[in-house]
Amino acid sequence: MKNIYSFTEEIIEKASNLILKSHKKIRNISYKGISNLVTNVDKEVEAFIIKEITSRYPEHSIIAEESGYKNKNPDYQWFIDPIDGTTNFAHSYPFFCISIAFAKNGIVEFGLIKDPITNELFTAKRNKGARLNGNPIHVSKIKKLSKSLLATGFPYDQQTTRMNNLKNFCNLTLLTHGVRRDGAAALDLCYVASGRVDGYWEIQLCPWDVAAGVLILEEAGGKATGPKGEKYNIFNKQIVATNGFIHKELLKHLK
Ligand code: IPD
Ligand code: CA
Ligand code: CA
Numbered sequence: 442m443k444n445i446y447s448f449t450e451e452i453i454e455k456a457s458n459l460i461l462k463s464h465k466k467i468r469n470i471s472y473k474g475i476s477n478l479v480t481n482v483d484k485e486v487e488a489f490i491i492k493e494i495t496s497r498y499p500e501h502s503i504i505a506e507e508s509g510y511k512n513k514n515p516d517y518q519w520f521i522d523p524i525d526g527t528t529n530f531a532h533s534y535p536f537f538c539i540s541i542a543f544a545k546n547g548i549v550e551f552g553l554i555k556d557p558i559t560n561e562l563f564t565a566k567r568n569k570g571a572r573l574n575g576n577p578i579h580v581s582k583i584k585k586l587s588k589s590l591l592a593t594g595f596p597y598d599q600q601t602t603r604m605n606n607l608k609n610f611c612n613l614t615l616l617t618h619g620v621r622r623d624g625a626a627a628l629d630l631c632y633v634a635s636g637r638v639d640g641y642w643e644i645q646l647c648p649w650d651v652a653a654g655v656l657i658l659e660e661a662g663g664k665a666t667g668p669k670g671e672k673y674n675i676f677n678k679q680i681v682a683t684n685g686f687i688h689k690e691l692l693k694h695l696k
Contacts, residue, residue, distance in 0.1 A: 445498075446551050446566065449541055452493045456486050456539050457557040460524065464557075470531050475600055478531050480524075483507055487523035490541065494519055506649045518544040520652035520675070525554075526625030540627040542652035549675065552653025554627050563631040565653075565660035571634050580663040580684035581636035586694070589639035589687050592621045592629045596645035606644055609695055616694060630654025633682050634661035640683035640691050642668070648675045655682070664688050668695055 460482060469481040487507045494501065503511040505521035519541065524530050526537030535558040542552040554563040563578070565571040571578050583589050591613055599605040614620045621638060623629065627650055629641045634657045652675045655665050664685040665673040670692050673680060683691055 445543065448497065449543065449551070449553055450562075450564075452490055453539055453541055453553050453555045453562070455493075456490055456523065457555045459486055459489060460530075460537075460539070460557045464530075464533075478527050479507065480527065480531055482530070483524045483527055486539065487521060490521055490523060490539075504648055506647065516546050518547075520544070520549075520649045522627060522649040525627040525650060526623075529624045534624070536623045536628060537625050538628045538631075540649065540653045542656065544652070549652055549656045552656040554631050554653050554657065556628060561631075563634065563657050565634075565657040567656065567660070569660070571657045571660035573631075573635055578635040578661050580634060580658070580661050581639045582686070583639040583684060584686045586617055586640075586687050586690040588618065589691075590618045590621065590637075591691070592623060592632060592638045592641040594622060594624065594626055594629065594643045604644060609642070612696075613691075613694060626650040627654045630658050630682055633663055633684065634658045636684070640681070640687050642679075642681045642691065642695060644668075644679045646678055646680060651675050651680060655680075658682050666692070668692070 463482040470478055473479055484507050487505050491503055500514045501517040502513045503519045522540040524537050525540050530537045538554050538556045540554045542549050551566045563573050595606050610620055626646055632638045633641050658665055665680055665682040667673055667677050668679045668681055
């Protein structure tokens, strides 16, 4: 029998193929909020992943975006985002991914994030480093915020909340080489982990958005905290994630 990690690697590759096949066949888009979309493909891919996991590990708990919490044995938890970047997916903007993480006794042990379009698989096992398609990855060495490229995202209730992240976005755009808004939190974290951007922050996230990405970032030498520099856990909605070097400076400018 394959070990749990190789099993997950197989599932995520199959899910990625499912997404590629369905890409042109989005039958149905519904709304969870004014700008919070969900497609039939999100639901089908999530159902596929959960079916595979529960048929092999029926006692494990599952925390998945489209079907919520299935609490069974709390010592074994899976965090699943079948498509992170659904808005992009629904508009055929090629920046989305699948994110799967596995936690034992509340500690994420491994995480995998697959971008079906670029065929990039970002992975990490705790204390074993982070990889991209099997090759080790590391955060960037940029030391100053003024020389950095950042990423961020905006909450789905941006039309109605005052906490919409726009002030920080404007300020940091003027203080850095720029702030990208690509629309998939899990991939944003992988991009910090692989040195493509130097830092990232966001204010309304869920555990399935970050469980795999934060482990990948930390195993690549990066740092994740809350917005005041406090210890981060994946149930925090707010995250600041960097290469470590620019962390203090970025925290200082986030209001
Ligand atoms: C969203 C994306 C987006 C972030 C949102 C997330 P979804 O996930 O990661 O970048 O700004 O906060 O909810 O809905 O596409 O899975
Ligand atoms: Ca998501
Ligand atoms: Ca999603």
